[in-house]
Amino acid sequence: MEYEGVSFRLPHGTYYTPDFVIWEGNAIVLVVECKGSYRLHSAGASHEKVKSFIVAYPDIPFRYMRKTKEGWRSIGANGA
Numbered sequence: 912m913e914y915e916g917v918s919f920r921l922p923h924g925t926y927y928t929p930d931f932v933i934w935e936g937n938a939i940v941l942v943v944e945c946k947g948s949y950r951l952h953s954a955g956a957s958h959e960k961v962k963s964f965i966v967a968y969p970d971i972p973f974r975y976m977r978k979t980k981e982g983w984r985s986i987g988a989n990g991a
Contacts, residue, residue: 946978
């Protein structure tokens, strides 16, 4: 597992750097984005990049995690 170790080029020349990339050998097994329960001013732009990543890389499994009072929970996944 790697923290912010990989950036993906998105359409229109922007980049998305997920929080974690899990590898098996040379293959990406899962991309994970983690967000706390609070929202920063940059949350909207981050959400748009996540949506662009899912569209641009549909074959890479993705999981979106959110911290709640009960702990971490998955609020969205693509192939994971």
